[in-house]
Amino acid sequence: MSPLRRSTRLWSSAVTAALALSLAGAGQASAADVNNAKNAGFESGLSNWTCSAGSGTTVSSPVHGGSAALKAAPAGQDDAQCAQTVAVKPNSTYSLSAWVQGGYAFLGVTGTGTTDVSTWTPDSSSWKQLTTSFTTGAATTSVTVYTHGWYGQAAYYADDVSVLGPDGGGGGDPAPTVPATPSGLAVSGTTSSSVSLSWTAVSGATGYNVYRNGTKVTAVTGASATVTGLAAATSYSFQVTATNSAGESAKSAAVTGTTATSGTGGGTSLPKHAVTGYWQNFNNGATVQKLSDVSAQYDIIAVAFADATSTPGAVSFTLDSAGLGGYTVDQFKADIAAKHAAGKKVVVSVGGQNGTVSVSDSASATNFANSVYSLMQTYGFDGVDIDLENGLNPTYMSQALRSLSAKAGASLVITMAPQTIDMQSTSAGYFQTALNVKDILTVVNTQYYNSGSMLGCDGKVYSQGSVDFLTALACIQLEGGLSPSQVGLGLPASTSAAGSGYVSPTVVNNALDCLTKGTNCGSFKPSKTYPDLRGAMTWSTNWDAAAGGSWSGSVGPHVHALP
Structure with missing residues (x-):
């Protein structure tokens, strides 16, 4: 959430072209094939591997198999290449594969004596296997296998590298055996x-x-x-x-x-059309508010932010009493109760631009659920808002939210505030998470700001700050599997609330009309209307107040008057 936001990466056509590598088909391995790579799972640190500019290290989480994986961090002039020389047989075909996660990741081989090959994947919040194949030349006895990222982009992780084919005589990791039967189900x-x-x-x-x-x-x-x-x-x-x-x-x-008996969930006690506002637990120049000061136009108030603790996955919340003019915890709790009495929901938001909560395994998923549930019991929060801008693991975040749902019951409110790029494709981690928990999800309020130009559901590029940008991008979610009642439009409350992307309340209202009624559209008009669209969100109630309440005073009544 601005001003704690980071801007979405914008790619030039030159970079896009540079990334457009051809993919080679994977070859079939025979029963006698072995994995010729050494220390393929990085269980022995970086032994047998060389990483450029000191970019590589090994980590214990996340891992794909075993207890370790490679983490390599590119720099502005370095793509974090980690390589190994692998002994191979001449005139032989090998299947090359590796599991990757994180930023842009590449896998390839050079020195084949025939055609060198490579493959790649864009950012991935979960493990993804890269696979290709190559054939060695008549005099080739070794090749160089490598992974790398992309200049100045996020770190990537790699694990379980395999150069599967005839034994090159150089030794390597043992051929895999059928794994043991899982326990602890x-x-x-x-x-x-x-x-x-x-x-x-x-x-x-x-x-x-x-x-x-x-x-x-x-x-x-x-x-x-x-x-x-x-x-x-x-x-x-x-x-x-x-x-x-x-x-x-x-x-x-x-x-x-x-399974449970049928009942309400995902905040169905909310009005059909709802307005969400983020309340700042800090003073950054916007109007300092108590919760009692927040306009009644807001149906869901997201308290920003909970903080990560030293326990993986766990979060805590501390009221900034000093920064909020002496606002006490008792007053805060009483104000939450008063909002409840007025029919409002108050959730604790996890993340923000600088939030680094990591839910990457079953243990951290349990810690997340337990800690959020504890905050709900302590303060009276109705649920949680997921606003993680530094990536999330859809498998384990989904597990965490379901565990929280099992504790909190059907009244739990779950909201999300992904950046625009996080909702461009159903394969993105945020979108996957939303779909994974669709049956208990309240609303996804995508931030349609700080994002530059993006693709709409019609494949055309739209610039932020227009009705078309809001409607054509919301269409991706509406057609991608979310219920219209789970889709909201997130916008800044004023020009001071975000680096870019502010639009007037009139533009927000026109986009709402276009999506729900087919009126007041720009050049993009959806193929059908979505009268159950949930509503709109803003960062923040404080910036709204600093602007005289112009956002909530205009968008709020419009949302509540939708069909």
């Missing part, structure tokens, strides 16, 4: 239509299959999964297996999960 949360599961990760596993009543229903890479599309108040039997390139393990012991 347990039900971590339920709703009326889903059951969430978790289990103990298996060494050497690259994925897991989940079975419901004996039938495979999903495959995942992490040690948790949510099975959706279930009937309410019904018991199901679940098992899980571990997989890798060598095969699939036996099924685990079964557990029974029983």
Whole structure:
């Protein structure tokens, strides 16, 4: 949220062209093939690997397999290349693969004696496998395998590199064996239509299959999964297996999960059309407010922000009494109760531009859920707002939110405030998370500012600050699987509230009309209307107050008067 926001990266056509590498097809391995890479899982640190400009290190989280992975951080003049010389046989075909996560990541090979190949992927918030193949020349006995990122961009992670093919004689990691049967399978949360599961990760596993009543229903890479599309108040039997390139393990012991009875969830006690406003727990030049000062036009008030603690995944909240003119915790709690009495919801927001809460495994997911639930009990918060701008893991954030839902019940309010780039594709981590928890999600208020030009759902590029930008980008979510009641338009309350992207309340209202009624559109007009669109959000109630309440005074009544 501005001014704690960072700007979205803007790519020039030159950079885009530089990234447009061709992908080579993967070859088939034979039974006698081995992984010729050494220290392929980085379990021995950077042994056998050389990273440019000291860019590489090993980390214990996130990892794809084993207990370690590579983390490499590009700089402005360095792409964080980490390479290894691998012994190979002449005139032989090899399958090259690696699991990557984080920023732009590349995998390739040079010195093949034939055609050198490479493959790449854009930013990824979860592990993704890169695969290609190459053939060695008649005199080739070694090749250089490498990973790298992109200049000045986010760090990338790599794990479980494989150069699978005939034994080059240089030694390497042992060929994989079928992984052990998973243990510790347990039900971590339920709703009326889903059951969430978790289990103990298996060494050497690259994925897991989940079975419901004996039938495979999903495959995942992490040690948790949510099975959706279930009937309410019904018991199901679940098992899980571990997989890798060598095969699939036996099924685990079964557990029974029983879905909840049908009921309300995702903040359905809110009005059909709602206005969300962020309240600042700090003084940055905007009007300092108590919660009692927040305009009654706001239906959901997101308290910004909870902070990360030293415990992975856990968050805490401390009222900035000094910065807020002596506002006491008791007054704060009483004001939350008063907002409840007025029919409003108050949630605690996690993140902001500088928020570094990391939910990247089952333990941190549990810590997140437990800590947020504790804050709800302490202060009276109705739920949580996810405003993480430094990436999130959809598998484990979804697990955390479902665990929180199991604790808090059907009245839990879950909101999100992703940046525009985070909702450009259903494959993005934020979008995946929203879809994963769709049955318990209240609203996604995408920030349509600080973002430059973006693609709309019609494939055309739109510049921020226009009706078309708001409607054509919201269309991506509306057509991408979210319910219209889960889509909101996020805008700054004044020119001081964001670096760019402010539009007048009239433009916000026109976009709302275009999406709900098909009127007041710009050049883009959606193929249908969405009368159940949830509403709008602003950063922040404080900047709104500093501007005389012009945003809430105009957008608020308009939202509440929508059909």
